[in-house]
Each structure stands twice: as C-alpha cells, then as structure tokens.
Amino acid sequence: MRGFTQLLLGMTAIGVILSFGGQTLQAQQAKAEFVPGELIVKYKPGVSSSQQQASLTNAGIEVVHYYKEIGVSHCKVRQGVSYQAALQACKSDPSVEYAEPNYIYHATPVKMPNPRTPNDPRFRDLWGLNNGNDADIDAPEAWDVQTGSKDILVAIIDTGVDYDHEDLKDNIWHNPGESGNGKENNGVDDDGNGFVDDFRGWNFIFNKNDPFDDNGHGTHVAGTVGAVGDNGKGVVGVNWHVSILPLKFLDRNGSGSLSDVIPAIIYAANMGARVMSNSWGGGGFSQALKDAIEFARDK
Incomplete structure (x- = not known):
C-alpha cells in the first residue's frame, strides 16, 4: 500500500509539473497566475533565525506563516516595496534555497452527470x-x-x-x-x-x-x-x-x-x-509543492 500511495502522489506531482506540456520552465512561470504581493521562501539549512530576519528585512517581506514540516515560509511583500524587487532580492540572496510566487491553481474540469432525482440509481x-x-x-x-x-x-x-x-x-x-x-x-x-x-x-x-x-x-x-x-x-x-x-x-x-x-x-x-x-492544476513548477508532496510520500 505504501508503494501504491507513493505512485498516486508521484502522479499528482507529475500532473502539476507537466501541466504546461513542452514549454520551458521560464515560459511556464511567465504565464502562471500567482497571488499579487506574496512569495514562498525557503532558507538553506544552517541559516540562523537572525540571519533569516535580516534577509527578510532586506528583501522587504514579512512571514505570514511558517510550515515547519518542510521549512517553507509564506511571505507578504511590505507596502511600498516592488514585488519583482522583493522576489529578485530573495533569489540573489545566498542564504535562500529558493523563492517563488504564491501560485494559483484551478480545479480540473470534470463531466458532471445529468441531474436526476437523488434516489434514482445512476x-x-x-x-x-x-x-x-x-x-x-x-x-x-x-x-x-x-x-x-x-x-x-x-x-x-x-x-x-x-x-x-x-x-x-x-x-x-x-x-x-x-x-x-x-x-x-x-x-x-x-x-x-x-x-x-x-x-x-x-x-x-x-x-x-x-x-x-x-x-x-x-x-x-x-x-x-x-x-x-x-x-x-x-x-x-x-x-x-x-x-x-x-x-x-x-x-x-x-x-x-x-x-x-x-x-x-x-x-x-x-x-x-x-x-x-x-484534481487540480495550473501554476508554474513549484519546489515548495514538490517538497510538500515528498513530505507526504515519506511520512
């Protein structure tokens, strides 16, 4: 059963990662929807809390929530700070493992059965x-x-x-x-x-x-x-x-x-x-999403 579960999780990851077909990673990310003014940031192992705070301050962002299981922070860009400038500051910071947009996903279309009386076997x-x-x-x-x-x-x-x-x-x-x-x-x-x-x-x-x-x-x-x-x-x-x-x-x-x-x-x-x-898709490739899926796989 563990292998079966891992397969399902892997298929989920592949479905999201490949949702843009043969496009390049850059093309995927350029077209992907994301929540304005929000970032997902992960620091490298060994970076102290004080170093992280200094990095956040320098980038002009603040932590909304920290997901300890995978070491990822959901952050908001401070008022008056450019989103692109904040994202670039994080990406160029040597203490940051990765920084990415807070991507938006959508439910996968499904074919709904024609409505009928609830007690009618369908x-x-x-x-x-x-x-x-x-x-x-x-x-x-x-x-x-x-x-x-x-x-x-x-x-x-x-x-x-x-x-x-x-x-x-x-x-x-x-x-x-x-x-x-x-x-x-x-x-x-x-x-x-x-x-x-x-x-x-x-x-x-x-x-x-x-x-x-x-x-x-x-x-x-x-x-x-x-x-x-x-x-x-x-x-x-x-x-x-x-x-x-x-x-x-x-x-x-x-x-x-x-x-x-x-x-x-x-x-x-x-x-x-x-x-x-x-049963959903969209967004660009997300390392944070992959980290969450791998956490579930290994649980």
Missing part, C-alpha cells in the same frame, strides 16, 4: 466504472474481490465536500480526537494537532473547521472515490466503504493558492491519509 452514467466498450476500470469485477475499507483514509484536497450528501455522509471521516462528548465545537484543540475542532477536515482558505463544498467539484470527486455503494441511492464510488477526509483549499470559483494547498497536503499526511486526491 450507475449507468458512470461509464468510467463500467461500459460495454471496455474503456473502463472493470469496477464490477473488482467489487467481486472487495468493495473498500473504512480503515483507508482518502484526503480530498479540493473545493471541499458536501459532507451531508446522502451518498457520502456515511463515508465521511470523523477525527477520533475531536469527536464525541461535545468535542466537535468546544473551541479546544483536543488532539493537539494545531487545528481547533477539526472533527471532519479543514477549510484552509478561511482557517476554520468547515470544509463544506460551495462549488461542487470536490463533492463530485469524492463521489467517484467513495459514494456509498449498494444503497439504492444516487451513484456509486469505486470504494463502497472508505473514510473520506474533506480538505478545502479551492474557493467557490474553483481557484486556490500554493500557500493553502501546502498545509492541506501536510495536514493530510499528518492525519494518516493513505491516498490523496488532487
């Missing part, structure tokens, strides 16, 4: 799972072997998930350290992981414990992964039984930033996700 819409032309994954044959397991935690790193959906709610993960006896919304970080009341995932856009989907993309993806099977409702997922961890970093328009997806990947790894779904 397995025939899911041609990718089973069809007569053999352009499918032969899901029924796989289900003869097994239909999934609640022991497998799958992180949906996307626009969030409709955790009340009738075909998903029974497969939504609940954090055992933040669930039961009123822990869900008691305002206390009961499990000590740095996230207060994260009993069913996290919203990294607004830094709160409600990862509800206001776009639909993440819910669609979650349904493909783990809509409850054989229940006479809606669709069916590849896994009839699974634990879905909703993590929201893409907004209602399907857009999100590098500085929000990095902590989402780290969170998923720290909470024990065996598989991570990342």
Whole structure:
C-alpha cells in the first residue's frame, strides 16, 4: 500500500509539473497566475533565525506563516516595496534555497452527470466504472474481490465536500480526537494537532473547521472515490466503504493558492491519509509543492 500511495502522489506531482506540456520552465512561470504581493521562501539549512530576519528585512517581506514540516515560509511583500524587487532580492540572496510566487491553481474540469432525482440509481452514467466498450476500470469485477475499507483514509484536497450528501455522509471521516462528548465545537484543540475542532477536515482558505463544498467539484470527486455503494441511492464510488477526509483549499470559483494547498497536503499526511486526491492544476513548477508532496510520500 505504501508503494501504491507513493505512485498516486508521484502522479499528482507529475500532473502539476507537466501541466504546461513542452514549454520551458521560464515560459511556464511567465504565464502562471500567482497571488499579487506574496512569495514562498525557503532558507538553506544552517541559516540562523537572525540571519533569516535580516534577509527578510532586506528583501522587504514579512512571514505570514511558517510550515515547519518542510521549512517553507509564506511571505507578504511590505507596502511600498516592488514585488519583482522583493522576489529578485530573495533569489540573489545566498542564504535562500529558493523563492517563488504564491501560485494559483484551478480545479480540473470534470463531466458532471445529468441531474436526476437523488434516489434514482445512476450507475449507468458512470461509464468510467463500467461500459460495454471496455474503456473502463472493470469496477464490477473488482467489487467481486472487495468493495473498500473504512480503515483507508482518502484526503480530498479540493473545493471541499458536501459532507451531508446522502451518498457520502456515511463515508465521511470523523477525527477520533475531536469527536464525541461535545468535542466537535468546544473551541479546544483536543488532539493537539494545531487545528481547533477539526472533527471532519479543514477549510484552509478561511482557517476554520468547515470544509463544506460551495462549488461542487470536490463533492463530485469524492463521489467517484467513495459514494456509498449498494444503497439504492444516487451513484456509486469505486470504494463502497472508505473514510473520506474533506480538505478545502479551492474557493467557490474553483481557484486556490500554493500557500493553502501546502498545509492541506501536510495536514493530510499528518492525519494518516493513505491516498490523496488532487484534481487540480495550473501554476508554474513549484519546489515548495514538490517538497510538500515528498513530505507526504515519506511520512
């Protein structure tokens, strides 16, 4: 399973890295969208805190958040300082390992099934799972072997998930350290992981414990992964039984930033996700994103 997880993570990295096809790295970065006035910076090993602060001051930037797991800082350019000047100052600083824009990513387009009555079985819409032309994954044959397991935690790193959906709610993960006896919304970080009341995932856009989907993309993806099977409702997922961890970093328009997806990947790894779904792309090559993926791979 570890090798399988690594393969999925590697495919995610390749999908993001190669999203611009045969273009050069410079061409990718020139066209890539990014959050104005924000940078992702990593210092070389051995650089002291005082040296880092001097470097930040010289570049005209300040740290918004530090991701200790991969040694990366999300920074903002100070008012009155040129973005390009700040970026160049960081890149030319010998104490900086790398500095890059806070890239923007977008949800990958998906073909949504035609809307129907929720209780109307829609397995025939899911041609990718089973069809007569053999352009499918032969899901029924796989289900003869097994239909999934609640022991497998799958992180949906996307626009969030409709955790009340009738075909998903029974497969939504609940954090055992933040669930039961009123822990869900008691305002206390009961499990000590740095996230207060994260009993069913996290919203990294607004830094709160409600990862509800206001776009639909993440819910669609979650349904493909783990809509409850054989229940006479809606669709069916590849896994009839699974634990879905909703993590929201893409907004209602399907857009999100590098500085929000990095902590989402780290969170998923720290909470024990065996598989991570990342159905989004864009941006230029990001070493920070690669570092986050490798952290998850090695966890």
